[in-house]
Amino acid sequence: MSLWSTLVAPFSEFAxxxxxLVACMALAVASGPLGTLxxxxxxxxxxxVLSHAVMPGAAVGFALAGSALAVLSVGGLFTGIAVVLLxxxxxxxxxxxEDASLAAFYFASIGVGVLIVSLRGTNLDLMHVLLGTxxxxxxxxxxxxxxxxxxxxxxxxxxxxxLAIQSFDPAFLRTTGGxxxxxxxxxxxxxxxxxxxxxxxFGTLLxxxxxxxxxxxxxxxxxxxxxxxxxxxxxxxxxxxxxxxxSYHLNVPSGPAIACSAAIVYAVSALVPASRxxxxxxxxxxxx
Amino acid sequence: xxxxxxxDAAGSRLRDVRRGCVTLRxxxxxxxxxxxxxxxxxxxAAGSLTxxxxxxxxxxxxxxxxxxxxxxxRRGSIEIAGVEAPLGFAYLPQSDSIDRDFPISVxxxxxxxxxxxxxxxxxxxxxxxxxxxNALQAVGLDELAGRMLGELSVGQFRRALFARVIVQEAAIVxxxxxxxxxxxxxxxxxxxxxxxxxxxxxxxIVALHDLEQVLAIFPxxxxxxxxxxxxxxxxxxxxxxxxxxxxxxxxPRGPGPRLRLAMPS
Numbered sequence: 001m002s003l004w005s006t007l008v009a010p011f012s013e014f015a016x017x018x019x020x021l022v023a024c025m026a027l028a029v030a031s032g033p034l035g036t037l038x039x040x041x042x043x044x045x046x047x048x049v050l051s052h053a054v055m056p057g058a059a060v061g062f063a064l065a066g067s068a069l070a071v072l073s074v075g076g077l078f079t080g081i082a083v084v085l086l087x088x089x090x091x092x093x094x095x096x097x098e099d100a101s102l103a104a105f106y107f108a109s110i111g112v113g114v115l116i117v118s119l120r121g122t123n124l125d126l127m128h129v130l131l132g133t134x135x136x137x138x139x140x141x142x143x144x145x146x147x148x149x150x151x152x153x154x155x156x157x158x159x160x161x162x163l164a165i166q167s168f169d170p171a172f173l174r175t176t177g178g179x180x181x182x183x184x185x186x187x188x189x190x191x192x193x194x195x196x197x198x199x200x201x202f203g204t205l206l207x208x209x210x211x212x213x214x215x216x217x218x219x220x221x222x223x224x225x226x227x228x229x230x231x232x233x234x235x236x237x238x239x240x241x242x243x244x245x246x247s248y249h250l251n252v253p254s255g256p257a258i259a260c261s262a263a264i265v266y267a268v269s270a271l272v273p274a275s276r277x278x279x280x281x282x283x284x285x286x287x288x
Numbered sequence: 289x290x291x292x293x294x295x296d297a298a299g300s301r302l303r304d305v306r307r308g309c310v311t312l313r314x315x316x317x318x319x320x321x322x323x324x325x326x327x328x329x330x331x332x333a334a335g336s337l338t339x340x341x342x343x344x345x346x347x348x349x350x351x352x353x354x355x356x357x358x359x360x361x362r363r364g365s366i367e368i369a370g371v372e373a374p375l376g377f378a379y380l381p382q383s384d385s386i387d388r389d390f391p392i393s394v395x396x397x398x399x400x401x402x403x404x405x406x407x408x409x410x411x412x413x414x415x416x417x418x419x420x421x422n423a424l425q426a427v428g429l430d431e432l433a434g435r436m437l438g439e440l441s442v443g444q445f446r447r448a449l450f451a452r453v454i455v456q457e458a459a460i461v462x463x464x465x466x467x468x469x470x471x472x473x474x475x476x477x478x479x480x481x482x483x484x485x486x487x488x489x490x491x492x493i494v495a496l497h498d499l500e501q502v503l504a505i506f507p508x509x510x511x512x513x514x515x516x517x518x519x520x521x522x523x524x525x526x527x528x529x530x531x532x533x534x535x536x537x538x539x540p541r542g543p544g545p546r547l548r549l550a551m552p553s
Contacts, residue, residue: 040390040391042387158408158409159408160408161403161407161408162408164390165400165403167387167390168386168387168388168389168390168392169385169386169387169390169400171358171379171381171385171386172379172381172386172400174356174357174358175356175357175358175377175378175379176377176403176404176456177403177404177407178357222391223391223436224391225391225392228391
């Protein structure tokens with residue numbers, strides 16, 4: 001088994017592998033900066049909850065029209081945006097703290113979503129909605145993913161400065177230019193869009209993987225925001241490529257394989273600060 | 289993305305500076321059921337330097353929030369004359385409202401003061417860097433310009449916040465407990481900056497605790513205990529009776545010791 005046949009041939013021989021790879025790359029490019037900002041805002045769990053919030057809508061779409069991607073996506077977008085609005089209203093007017101209502105959204109979404117899918121479909125259908133089918137991405141699905149990724153990138157580029165300021169000093173943004181809640185809403189909207197793009201590839205359980213894991217790994221290596229974004233994108237791409245290869249050679253489901261390789265990237269990265277501490281301790285014990 | 293008239297530096301800024309006047313009319317601010325500031329009326333005149341004094345929970349922060357536009361009045365109004373809202377204000381919050389782990393250098397943090405004039409898409413003007421460096425020099429942080437914000441001590445971080453206010457070049461400066469939990473050297477340095485802003489004709493409003501600082505530096509005082517107990521010249525506002533009413537002194541026999549401090553000449 002040559003290097004070529006291991007690393008390249010799966011993609012040169014099979015169109016579905018190429019489509020899956022392009023989808024992973026597009027998701028990585030959009031999710032890198034978005035996930036970086038999400039983590040800088042200390043909103044990692046919000047990303048996770050939103051990825052489940054997409055589920056009831058996607059499930060309704062599934063119940064109405066089978067696994068037609070357009071319907072799934074529109075449905076997911078609908079409930080995702082609805083939950084964003086509820087969250088914003090809830091924190092402004094509700095008596096509950098944000099984390100309590102987030103937990104409620106999380107479980108309600110999964111419960112309702114699984115119920116709806118089970119009413120109409122089989123366990124296999126349920127697995128597809130939950131875990132995605134990145135190897136079944138066709139051209140229209142690819143176009144949708146790349147289009148969403150482009151929109152996310154373009155909007156992020158337009159409002160990156162205020163989003164960055166808001167993520168650590170929202171009061172300053174409000175006293176110097178306003179638009180506070182508008183930026184917050186747009187940002188959460190972008191997160192939902194990105195999750196919807198990842199829906200077919202990763203399902204509602206894993207849609208948050210490209211968003212959160214590469215960005216979390218990047219934080220172990222980089223201090224500045226530019227390198228953080230670049231590394232997040234790079235890690236996302238690497239995890240997508242490695243996961244697809246593993247899925248091909250080991251004959252395992254592709255979405256979970258990508259999730260695992262992203263988790264490995266994160267685990268290795270998390271050891272970096274630890275190794276620095278060890279090295280420093282080692283240096284300190286050496287006689288000078 | 290500012291109009292040329294605002295961008296052409298010194299001249300227009302100086303004209304800005306003398307006009308920041310804040311008028312409160314029967315201002316009442318409440319969070320849900322709890323009234324934090326009640327029926328306060330008065331004027332922070334253009335170019336004045338006013339201390340807001342009161343016990344914990346007296347509404348000092350709320351009043352500053354209301355003036356800065358962070359919270360809407362329940363009743364009454366705040367009228368700000370002579371400045372355009374986002375450009376004319378610099379608000380320095382109690383620093384625990386800022387996430388200091390954000391990956392930004394001290395120099396970049398100071399340069400954020402120029403953000404309102406640049407906007408989301410505007411080109412960063414080359415002189416912003418030198419203005420930010422000058423501001424860092426003024427607060428004694430120029431040697432730490434390249435450090436990350438999270439590496440600063442509490443006192444250094446407060447200095448960085450002041451540098452950002454300098455870069456904002458605002459006509460109205462609002463400071464919330466700027467000297468809390470910093471050492472004497474830092475608070476002296478920062479107090480000198482406040483006096484410098486006053487000298488430049490900016491309208492400066494500071495919430496603070498230390499009555500000796502108030503008596504020594506601040507010509508005017510608003511004594512707050514949800515309502516305005518007194519508002520005017522510091523010497524006339526901080527009478528023993530008023531301090532008792534504001535909950536800042538025990539009912540005295542004769543004038544309390546603090547009040548025999550030398551007044552600024």
